[in-house]
Amino acid sequence: MYIFEQLGNNGDYEKLAAVTATGFTASKLTNAAGFKCRAVQIKPEDYPVRVRMDGTDPTAAEGIQIDNGEMYTIVGTTNIANFACIDTAAGASSIKVLYFF
Numbered sequence: 001m002y003i004f005e006q007l008g009n010n011g012d013y014e015k016l017a018a019v020t021a022t023g024f025t026a027s028k029l030t031n032a033a034g035f036k037c038r039a040v041q042i043k044p045e046d047y048p049v050r051v052r053m054d055g056t057d058p059t060a061a062e063g064i065q066i067d068n069g070e071m072y073t074i075v076g077t078t079n080i081a082n083f084a085c086i087d088t089a090a091g092a093s094s095i096k097v098l099y100f101f
Contacts, residue, residue, distance in 0.1 A: 008100035021057035
């Protein structure tokens, strides 16, 4: 896992469940100082998930698959706002999220 200073400073964390198409928690996308989240890093645990960032919800069979244990970086406020993930047919997963401001 690489964390680059250009992503900003880690300002928050959460754990998502992706039983249905799930985006990031809206209150996590702006910090107390009013800065918008510039980047996130996600890591599925237990099973793979599928993601999309084009405003369309992924399905268990459609979207980019991120395998469990892989770290994936998403940069840009539009990509972050449009992000959605869902479990694959393999089973229920949790997604660990780091927010950078």
